[in-house]
Amino acid sequence: MDEEMARDPNVFLLGEDIGAFGGAFKVTDGLMAKYGESRVIDTPISEAGIVGAAAGAAHMGMRPIVELQFIDFISCAYDMLTNYVATARYRAFLPCPMVVRGPSGGYVRGGPFHSQNPEAAFLHTPGLKIVYPSTASDAKGLMKAAVRDEDCVLFFEHKYLYRRVKEVMPEGDHVVPIGKARIAREGTDVSIITYAATVWRALEAAEQLQAEYGISVEVLDLRSLLPLDDEAIEATVRKTNRLLIVHEDTRTGGIAGEITARVSETCFEWLDAPILRVTAADVPLPYSPPLEDYVLPQTSDIVRAVRRLAAY
Amino acid sequence: MARAGKAPARTTGAAGAAARPSDALSREQRITLYRYMRLTRVLEERLVALYRQTKVVGGLFRSLGQEADAVGSAFALEQRDVLSPLIRNLGAMLVKGATPLEVLRQYMAKGDSPTRGRELNIHFGDTEKRNFIGQISHLGDMVPVMAGVTLSFRLRGEERVGLVYIGDGATSTGAFHEGINFAAVQKCPLVVIVENNGYAYSTPTHRQTAAKQFVDKAIGYGIVGVQADGNDVLAVYDVTKEAVHRARRGEGVTLVELMTYRRKGHAEHDNQSYQPVSEIERWAEANDPIDRYVRVLRETQGVSDEEFAAIEAEIVALVDSATDEADASPMPEPTDALVGVYADPAIVPPLWFRASVRSAVDANERAQGWGTYDG
Numbered sequence: 001m002d003e004e005m006a007r008d009p010n011v012f013l014l015g016e017d018i019g020a021f022g023g024a025f026k027v028t029d030g031l032m033a034k035y036g037e038s039r040v041i042d043t044p045i046s047e048a049g050i051v052g053a054a055a056g057a058a059h060m061g062m063r064p065i066v067e068l069q070f071i072d073f074i075s076c077a078y079d080m081l082t083n084y085v086a087t088a089r090y091r092a093f094l095p096c097p098m099v100v101r102g103p104s105g106g107y108v109r110g111g112p113f114h115s116q117n118p119e120a121a122f123l124h125t126p127g128l129k130i131v132y133p134s135t136a137s138d139a140k141g142l143m144k145a146a147v148r149d150e151d152c153v154l155f156f157e158h159k160y161l162y163r164r165v166k167e168v169m170p171e172g173d174h175v176v177p178i179g180k181a182r183i184a185r186e187g188t189d190v191s192i193i194t195y196a197a198t199v200w201r202a203l204e205a206a207e208q209l210q211a212e213y214g215i216s217v218e219v220l221d222l223r224s225l226l227p228l229d230d231e232a233i234e235a236t237v238r239k240t241n242r243l244l245i246v247h248e249d250t251r252t253g254g255i256a257g258e259i260t261a262r263v264s265e266t267c268f269e270w271l272d273a274p275i276l277r278v279t280a281a282d283v284p285l286p287y288s289p290p291l292e293d294y295v296l297p298q299t300s301d302i303v304r305a306v307r308r309l310a311a312y
Numbered sequence: 313m314a315r316a317g318k319a320p321a322r323t324t325g326a327a328g329a330a331a332r333p334s335d336a337l338s339r340e341q342r343i344t345l346y347r348y349m350r351l352t353r354v355l356e357e358r359l360v361a362l363y364r365q366t367k368v369v370g371g372l373f374r375s376l377g378q379e380a381d382a383v384g385s386a387f388a389l390e391q392r393d394v395l396s397p398l399i400r401n402l403g404a405m406l407v408k409g410a411t412p413l414e415v416l417r418q419y420m421a422k423g424d425s426p427t428r429g430r431e432l433n434i435h436f437g438d439t440e441k442r443n444f445i446g447q448i449s450h451l452g453d454m455v456p457v458m459a460g461v462t463l464s465f466r467l468r469g470e471e472r473v474g475l476v477y478i479g480d481g482a483t484s485t486g487a488f489h490e491g492i493n494f495a496a497v498q499k500c501p502l503v504v505i506v507e508n509n510g511y512a513y514s515t516p517t518h519r520q521t522a523a524k525q526f527v528d529k530a531i532g533y534g535i536v537g538v539q540a541d542g543n544d545v546l547a548v549y550d551v552t553k554e555a556v557h558r559a560r561r562g563e564g565v566t567l568v569e570l571m572t573y574r575r576k577g578h579a580e581h582d583n584q585s586y587q588p589v590s591e592i593e594r595w596a597e598a599n600d601p602i603d604r605y606v607r608v609l610r611e612t613q614g615v616s617d618e619e620f621a622a623i624e625a626e627i628v629a630l631v632d633s634a635t636d637e638a639d640a641s642p643m644p645e646p647t648d649a650l651v652g653v654y655a656d657p658a659i660v661p662p663l664w665f666r667a668s669v670r671s672a673v674d675a676n677e678r679a680q681g682w683g684t685y686d687g
């Protein structure tokens with residue numbers, strides 16, 4: 001965001017406690033000192049108002065980036081995003097180049113309102129784009145792409161990964177195109193398609209499966225959820241002929257269902273086994289550690305599912 | 313200073329003016345007010361200790377310096393009235409009958425906590441006996457909910473009243489506006505308390521609203537608005553009691569703005585870098601609601617050092633035994649996560665990869681660092 005603000009004076013930030021305080025997770029720390037109060041705007045607690053104002057500014061040629069303090073509060077702006085922003089270009093030729101970003105996801109004992117993964121609620125809305133990076137360099141590259149995109153991009157940041165994933169950042173103008181998946185691990189026997197924090201669980205499981213059972217697992221990190229990278233999805237399915245989809249979101253109506261349908265439409269004859277899903281159970285995410293651990297996908301679940309696929 | 317929409321303005325703490333509702337409080341009731349304020353503080357201090365021992369699983373929220381606004385307002389309700397607390401209203405919940413044991417178990421994520429480990433901190437309620445409804449994190453949402461609660465009282469002809477708290481920050485939400493407006497139009501028997509503690513997380517009030525004071529908003533909704541010193545427990549009781557009376561008489565909604573100050577951070581992890589130290593110190597030294605009320609009790613009720621010491625000993629003993637009991641409480645059974653999403657079916661079936669797995673962790677061999685529960 002810093003580099004994009006330096007590059008383009010139209011880029012500015014809106015959000016609660018993002019200024020001198022630097023945001024609840026310190027993502028915008030130092031940006032107000034660098035760019036001033038007019039480009040890093042502390043807002044009232046008004047998610048619908050902030051998102052709507054960002055749309056208006058975007059119509060006028062600005063490039064707003066909205067922070068939602070926790071992505072769970074995106075529901076407060078659901079009407080603005082789905083009815084106003086997503087339809088603006090189609091119905092009224094109004095451009096909405098804006099980014100709506102926020103800390104997402106569980107595994108942090110945050111309880112039902114600080115742990116959500118609401119991506120599927122927006123997957124069903126034509127007109128929005130959705131990205132959900134799992135690495136620091138993808139976060140940087142996708143943010144640059146999102147800021148430069150001509151449409152609204154929902155940018156999910158997994159809070160479990162904020163302080164755990166460390167890597168040397170690529171220098172220069174590192175842009176990761178929206179809609180392109182990444183092979184996180186090459187393999188030949190079974191494919192796992194996933195995104196965000198569960199990429200790391202899948203990689204952990206893949207290590208274990210290789211070491212203990214000699215199963216070679218390919219892990220595809222989607223990075224973008226809307227649009228989906230159909231080409232990469234089809235390629236990995238044609239390569240391994242066995243597909244497991246893993247996501248932290250709940251099962252019913254989750255993105256795994258959409259991927260399953262697409263694969264069965266395009267790759268049915270390439271499959272040697274049914275497509276399986278490892279997801280959260282269909283319950284609100286509970287707070288207490290034994291409950292949260294039970295509900296969310298764990299590495300052992302992925303191991304179990306891959307072994308079942310490999311047995312076909 | 314008080315401002316009023318329709319009703320005459322009143323100045324808070326106006327000694328020697330018209331009779332105050334608190335004039336009718338007995339000595340024992342006045343001491344009870346103190347007891348709840350002090351219990352709030354002792355219990356929160358115990359939670360801080362447990363937080364530092366990592367026995368509190370999630371975040372910890374304090375109401376230090378705001379005990380009078382929570383306790384004094386809730387004390388103006390009857391048992392049958394329904395209260396909807398916010399994150400700094402532990403004191404109000406205690407008045408409504410929440411116990412230290414419940415609060416401790418809830419913070420410690422225990423299986424026998426009021427929400428059975430599903431929800432955190434003071435997000436819990438009891439609509440069967442004690443009449444308070446647990447909040448969610450999405451601010452403002454409880455205002456329309458309480459409009460509906462009190463609408464049902466009106467529709468059924470019950471002489472019950474609702475009280476909902478909202479912070480200075482959450483008055484900026486659409487839900488607050490829609491809820492208070494609807495309640496006003498419907499003349500619901502509802503008291504809306506705006507706790508103005510100066511900050512919403514790091515955001516000072518002047519970045520939240522261009523209004524000079526929140527009580528001014530009452531005029532726009534066509535309801536009565538009053539303002540009081542939130543650190544004067546009797547003044548809080550007085551304005552709330554009058555608002556409750558208006559509601560019970562069928563005169564609709566009152567917006568009460570209570571002026572107070574948040575002496576701790578938004579949550580325990582917050583270092584308050586945005587709050588001037590001198591400001592915090594000034595409120596602590598000159599305007600602590602408990603210190604102020606101790607002086608009142610000494611001067612007007614002749615409460616002795618011995619009486620205060622006895623109350624203190626009783627509170628500490630209560631919190632001590634609750635701590636031991638909560639500490640010994642079991643964590644929830646992992647598969648309990650599948651219970652209670654719907655009335656019917658009462659249990660969601662486990663996903664296939666969890667069939668016959670009691671705990672996701674038992675069967676798990678995972679790399680270090682995922683911080684999962686394996687007890």
